[in-house]
Amino acid sequence: MKRSDIVRSIQVKFKRLSVADSVAMINNISNHLADALANGDRVEIRGFGTFQTRIHAPKITTNPRTGKKIHLPSRKTILFRPSPRLIKKMNEA
Template sequence: MEAAGTLTRADLAEALHHNVGLSRTDSSKMVEQILHHMCSALAKGDNVKISGFGTFVLRDKGERIGRNPKTGIEVPIAPRRVLTFRASQMMRDRIVEAD
């Protein structure tokens, strides 16, 4: 895994392979199953909390009026559901220590 860049599914599977000793195939399947389970829970409207890491929270945003910055014309913005992530205090502390 690179020091800077993007952590991918393959990186997670490789870490499982090296640290836990699962085969590469089983590691990849486990990562996919975890992500699928998280996505299914979010699709049902549940929040996902991973202790020591953070919480994925669904929030409903109501309809509102926006403005086209180029023309200045007001346009309605439809209501929608947004996904946000709130890092736990432990995660925030780890990130600050890494700097």
């Protein structure tokens, strides 16, 4: 499902919203999510799941093609844990 599909489904459900309002709403939600995660906050959407950042420590690994050792710096990744309700709904579909 793409962003445009979500906009269309919002349009079907909330007929009074314009396309611009629907796009603005989705952009606003995704911007708030991104800002919170960038600040290291945990974002919980009840009935859907939890987003949080995880910091991976720096490490030295081997390049499988060349066999040379390379240094990987620390990095942040996003961890999503679905809620039990979302898992149940997914399994029933």
